[in-house]
Amino acid sequence: MNRIAADIYGGAIRHDPSLIGGHAAEMHGTRNLGYLYQLLAMSGWTSLPWLWSLPQQTLVLMGRDDPLVPPVNGHILAGLIPNAEFRMIEDGHLFIVTRPVETAVLIEAFLADASRRVEPSSPLSRMANWVRGLVSTFGGRRDVQSQHEGRK
Numbered sequence: 001m002n003r004i005a006a007d008i009y010g011g012a013i014r015h016d017p018s019l020i021g022g023h024a025a026e027m028h029g030t031r032n033l034g035y036l037y038q039l040l041a042m043s044g045w046t047s048l049p050w051l052w053s054l055p056q057q058t059l060v061l062m063g064r065d066d067p068l069v070p071p072v073n074g075h076i077l078a079g080l081i082p083n084a085e086f087r088m089i090e091d092g093h094l095f096i097v098t099r100p101v102e103t104a105v106l107i108e109a110f111l112a113d114a115s116r117r118v119e120p121s122s123p124l125s126r127m128a129n130w131v132r133g134l135v136s137t138f139g140g141r142r143d144v145q146s147q148h149e150g151r152k
Contacts, residue, residue: 010065011092012099023097051080058084059110061103066093085110 005013005020013019058081062074071088078086087106089095096103 008067009093010067011063011090011095013092013094014065019098023094048076048080051077052082054081054083056083057110059107060084060086061095061106062086062088063092063095064088064090066095068093 002017002020002024005024006017007014009020058078060074060078060081062069062071064071074086074088078084089099089102089106091099
């Protein structure tokens with residue numbers, strides 16, 4: 001791990017390879033078969049066709065010097081998710097490990113921003129809102145009709 005970490009993770013680990021020691025020491029249970037399954041999943045799955053349907057606010061964080069997941073991937077995600085905010089961190093793939101405070105500040109600020117409330121925009125949420133409107137409209141009429149019938 002120490003030999004290849006700088007090339008794999010980039011960022012702060014590229015400039016100070018000793019940083020990988022603490023991270024590597026906490027990695028437990030990694031097996032070759034598990035890694036193979038992870039590679040297979042990445043090679044055969046993409047969420048791109050469905051990203052447009054995400055209604056919630058989304059924070060996309062990327063490391064500028066990330067050899068594993070190049071920053072262009074973050075730009076693609078943020079471009080396809082309707083309510084996404086893209087933030088670049090001056091680090092590599094493990095920015096959450098090498099810059100935990102900076103990462104936490106970005107996430108906390110994103111979550112605390114009350115102006116991020118948006119109406120759901122996916123077709124499913126629009127349909128659910130439409131059905132709720134129908135139920136309240138016709139449900140209300142039924143109640144009025146029941147009251148009129150009760151008065152007779």
